[in-house]
Amino acid sequence: MKISFALLFTAVAAFFLWAYPDREEEQRYYCNQGYIFGTYYNIRYSSGKDLEKGILKTLKEFDNSLSTFNPKSTISRINQNKSEDTDEHFRLMYNNALQIWQLSDGAFDITVAPLVNAWGFGFSNKEDITGNLIDSLLQYVGMQHISLEGKLLKKSDPHIMLDASAIAKGQACDVVAEYLLSQGCDDLLVDIGGEIVLRGLNDSGEPWRVGITKPEDDPIGKQNDIQQIISSTSLAMATSGNYRQFYYDNGIRRSHTIDPRTGFPVNHSLLSATVVADNCMTADALATACMVLGKDSALDMINKLNYAECYLICADADSTNIFMSDGMKQLIGE
Numbered sequence: 325m326k327i328s329f330a331l332l333f334t335a336v337a338a339f340f341l342w343a344y345p346d347r348e349e350e351q352r353y354y355c356n357q358g359y360i361f362g363t364y365y366n367i368r369y370s371s372g373k374d375l376e377k378g379i380l381k382t383l384k385e386f387d388n389s390l391s392t393f394n395p396k397s398t399i400s401r402i403n404q405n406k407s408e409d410t411d412e413h414f415r416l417m418y419n420n421a422l423q424i425w426q427l428s429d430g431a432f433d434i435t436v437a438p439l440v441n442a443w444g445f446g447f448s449n450k451e452d453i454t455g456n457l458i459d460s461l462l463q464y465v466g467m468q469h470i471s472l473e474g475k476l477l478k479k480s481d482p483h484i485m486l487d488a489s490a491i492a493k494g495q496a497c498d499v500v501a502e503y504l505l506s507q508g509c510d511d512l513l514v515d516i517g518g519e520i521v522l523r524g525l526n527d528s529g530e531p532w533r534v535g536i537t538k539p540e541d542d543p544i545g546k547q548n549d550i551q552q553i554i555s556s557t558s559l560a561m562a563t564s565g566n567y568r569q570f571y572y573d574n575g576i577r578r579s580h581t582i583d584p585r586t587g588f589p590v591n592h593s594l595l596s597a598t599v600v601a602d603n604c605m606t607a608d609a610l611a612t613a614c615m616v617l618g619k620d621s622a623l624d625m626i627n628k629l630n631y632a633e634c635y636l637i638c639a640d641a642d643s644t645n646i647f648m649s650d651g652m653k654q655l656i657g658e
């Protein structure tokens with residue numbers, strides 16, 4: 325009798341373990357870290373279980389859409405003229421990119437890929453730069469040369485190529501944050517290469533605190549001195565800078581931000597632009613637009629928008645100066 329009772333108990337316990345392998349554990353903060361899109365990610369959230377598998381699946385799906393370093397992604401297939409088909413991530417990116425292209429007067433432009441590649445910051449090898457080369461590439465740059473017809477991306481010329489690097493990291497933060505929210509996480513921080521989405525509270529029960537990094541020449545991204553801390557329970561923030569991705573060419577500094585209107589890397593006193601917006605995809609694209617426009621035009625653009633603020637760090641001869649849009653001071657609590 326005793327033996328059959330013990331057997332029955334074991335059988336019932338085994339059944340429950342088999343039927344509910346992911347049973348909820350106690351709510352606690354998890355931290356998942358790794359590398360994606362050539363940069364790091366650091367994702368923290370409060371949950372009853374580790375969601376790393378779901379996060380990785382979400383990131384992989386995103387990579388399959390918008391990574392130009394993945395030859396089979398939607399964007400790569402469009403660049404190789406193998407397909408015109410798009411997916412939802414691509415279409416969301418395209419529509420947002422078009423909007424930011426318009427409001428930045430063409431400073432932000434995903435068709436900049438041939439120039440980015442020629443200058444050695446893209447997915448193919450650097451070329452020898454001449455005025456003629458730049459002129460010949462400029463004819464393939466400009467969002468007026470592409471359109472979305474239903475689900476198909478149409479180009480006016482097969483030489484046209486797209487680069488979503490200046491918007492995709494931010495969009496990926498939104499996508500991971502949405503996944504975590506769908507899993508019932510109210511407290512989360514998603515950081516992909518410095519672009520950030522956060523909600524709720526940190527593991528000390530306080531608003532999350534994130535830093536705007538000092539823009540010091542730092543090609544390998546080791547220094548992380550903080551210029552400004554922002555404390556928040558709901559934020560989407562992105563930073564673009566010219567202090568990590570650059571090289572010197574005959575004494576001229578060449579940065580990875582290209583002005584699509586001239587074909588040349590920008591060269592002005594703006595070292596970094598941090599943008600806070602409704603979502604991280606928009607913040608990311610606007611931050612790059614600011615870097616192209618330079619301080620004055622960037623402030624003009626952002627001050628006209630009721631859903632975005634910016635924090636600009638400029639270096640003049642021997643001093644560093646901060647410029648903020650009208651609502652930014654309130655955001656950082658000054």
Ligand code: ADP
Pocket residue numbers: 431432433434436440445446487488489490491563564565566569580581582583584608611612615616
């Ligand atoms: P980071 O976050 O690394 O500072 P950004 O978000 O500014 O970078 O993205 C920079 C990348 O965007 C470049 O490496 C290039 O691939 C692409 N890019 C460069 N210039 C432009 C531009 N004017 N518009 C859109 N994308 C650009």
Ligand code: MG
Pocket residue numbers: 489490491562563564607608609610611612
């Ligand atoms: Mg950007």
